[in-house]
Amino acid sequence: MNKKTIRDVEVRGKRVFCRVDFNVPMEQGAITDDTRIRAALPTIRYLIEHGAKVILASHLGRPKGKVVEELRLDAVAKRLGELLERPVAKTNEAVGDEVKTAVDRLNEGDVLLLENVRFYPGEEKNDPELAKAFAELADLYVNDAFGAAHRAHASTEGIAHYLPAVAGFLMEKELEVLGKALSNPDRPFTAIIGGAKVKDKIGVIDNLLEKVDNLIIGGGLAYTFVKALGHDVGKSLLEEDKIELAKSFMEKAKEKGVRFYMPVDVVVADRFANDANTKVVAIDAIPSDWEALDIGPKTRELYRDVIRQSKLVVWNGPMGVFEMEAFAHGTKAIAEALAEALDTYSVIGGGDSAAAVEKFGLADKMDHISTGGGASLEFMEGKQLPGVVALEDK
Ligand SMILES: Nc1ncnc2c1ncn2[C@@H]1O[C@H](COP(=O)(O)OP(=O)(O)O)[C@@H](O)[C@H]1O
Ligand SMILES: O=C(OP(=O)(O)O)[C@H](O)COP(=O)(O)O
Numbered sequence: 001m002n003k004k005t006i007r008d009v010e011v012r013g014k015r016v017f018c019r020v021d022f023n024v025p026m027e028q029g030a031i032t033d034d035t036r037i038r039a040a041l042p043t044i045r046y047l048i049e050h051g052a053k054v055i056l057a058s059h060l061g062r063p064k065g066k067v068v069e070e071l072r073l074d075a076v077a078k079r080l081g082e083l084l085e086r087p088v089a090k091t092n093e094a095v096g097d098e099v100k101t102a103v104d105r106l107n108e109g110d111v112l113l114l115e116n117v118r119f120y121p122g123e124e125k126n127d128p129e130l131a132k133a134f135a136e137l138a139d140l141y142v143n144d145a146f147g148a149a150h151r152a153h154a155s156t157e158g159i160a161h162y163l164p165a166v167a168g169f170l171m172e173k174e175l176e177v178l179g180k181a182l183s184n185p186d187r188p189f190t191a192i193i194g195g196a197k198v199k200d201k202i203g204v205i206d207n208l209l210e211k212v213d214n215l216i217i218g219g220g221l222a223y224t225f226v227k228a229l230g231h232d233v234g235k236s237l238l239e240e241d242k243i244e245l246a247k248s249f250m251e252k253a254k255e256k257g258v259r260f261y262m263p264v265d266v267v268v269a270d271r272f273a274n275d276a277n278t279k280v281v282a283i284d285a286i287p288s289d290w291e292a293l294d295i296g297p298k299t300r301e302l303y304r305d306v307i308r309q310s311k312l313v314v315w316n317g318p319m320g321v322f323e324m325e326a327f328a329h330g331t332k333a334i335a336e337a338l339a340e341a342l343d344t345y346s347v348i349g350g351g352d353s354a355a356a357v358e359k360f361g362l363a364d365k366m367d368h369i370s371t372g373g374g375a376s377l378e379f380m381e382g383k384q385l386p387g388v389v390a391l392e393d394k
């Protein structure tokens, strides 16, 4: 990596604004997976031990520029305090007088977590005024939020224009490990893409088709492709305005000789609930008032076989709504296949995919678990990540 890191600068006595990705999965106010918090600990501990005044900032969810009570970071501050075994102060704002006072009070080695930066409309707009307000709190900017490095937001990109800016250890490690796996990939190289962020992720397929031998589609992403093939998807997740794009990707795959795998059967439910009525149907037989929430048993077998024959698999996005037991089988089957395929280098990416693998107890069987989903996909496509570009070169 050609970017400066916290090792290359003096942090002692400095106020350090450290952007982390604490966008953890939550259920009813409780953190269901703390992988992303644990992943940032090496950087935070280094800053503490080297006498920095640590100001942490993160987003949580997508509050769209407004205060959403359930998306406050209090539970995150509490969990971080437990992991660090020291107090973590928390403000109810990310800029303003309360924050300035809290920062003034920091001693060397103290840790402060700011409120969700996405409560401010300027964050996602990369508003220079908000970026400057963040920068005024600190002497140094550290970006350790690999999972948000594909976003050019005020706290991930804008702020770097107003402060000396370096990478944290997680950012460094992610770029190194992913870079190594993808620079000269072992083949057959398979990408598996699923999850719910269809709008964000469907676009990466274009460039991926230039790189992979096999492309497997699952999760909520699949149904835009199913629709593109002319089948009814009922109430399943669908991006109407991406259907044509999905069609063009299937044609491109054919031209490029990339094997394109889609679900052949799915688990449908009569409502979005663990105790819904469910049944397995063929991909061209989704009932119009049901929704597909997982891949079916035939698809699981098909995808397992592809994984077994691959030397490198990069997987982002669950195959179904794994948070509910009834729709976790597809995601679990993929995780198990990767765990069993000892000859296959496995890279899992994404906050929710990492949580799934952790939940199944298979995390230590994977070669690399990336904290970034969208970020690792964009990195894999060959795109420059704005949160990285903004940092100082070595
Ligand atoms: N068929 C589906 N319908 C609706 N949501 C789905 C479906 N399959 C997976 N999901 C949801 O996708 C979410 C994760 O998506 P995403 O954030 O894109 O993945 P990651 O965090 O791994 O990058 C999970 O919460 C899961 O419930
Ligand atoms: O959870 C994240 O990405 P992921 O779901 O692709 O793993 C990151 O925190 C980025 O969040 P965003 O997609 O709302 O910008």
Ligand SMILES: [Mg+2]
Residues within 6 Å of the ligand: 350, 351, 352, 353, 373
């Ligand atoms: Mg996610």
